[in-house]
Amino acid sequence: MVSDFANGVGDINPSHHDHEFAKNTRFGRLTASGPHTTALLLSLTASHFSKKSHVGPRVLGSVPSSNFCRRKDNPGVDGY
Numbered sequence: 001m002v003s004d005f006a007n008g009v010g011d012i013n014p015s016h017h018d019h020e021f022a023k024n025t026r027f028g029r030l031t032a033s034g035p036h037t038t039a040l041l042l043s044l045t046a047s048h049f050s051k052k053s054h055v056g057p058r059v060l061g062s063v064p065s066s067n068f069c070r071r072k073d074n075p076g077v078d079g080y
Contacts, residue, residue, distance in 0.1 A: 002030045009035055 006016035011033050014021040022030045032040075 002032050002036065005036045005039070006033055009033070011035070 003017050005011075006013070011017075013033065015025055015027075015031050016033050016036075017030070019030060022028070025031070
């Protein structure tokens with residue numbers, strides 16, 4: 001999951017891809033990038049505020065993260 005997300009956003013940092021490299025870091029394994037942790041936090045926040053008991057705007061569906069994580073060499077259907 002960590003490596004897949006990093007690939008999707010064009011992150012080339014070996015600590016997000018290379019298991020052997022990551023073993024020699026202080027964490028001892030692959031680490032999630034800043035954009036990855038931010039995406040997870042935003043998802044959790046959206047999930048929290050989309051519950052029926054919340055008063056205010058609701059999220060009325062979900063958008064796959066792939067719509068936001070297009071690489072320049074792989075534009076989406078709409079060209080972004």
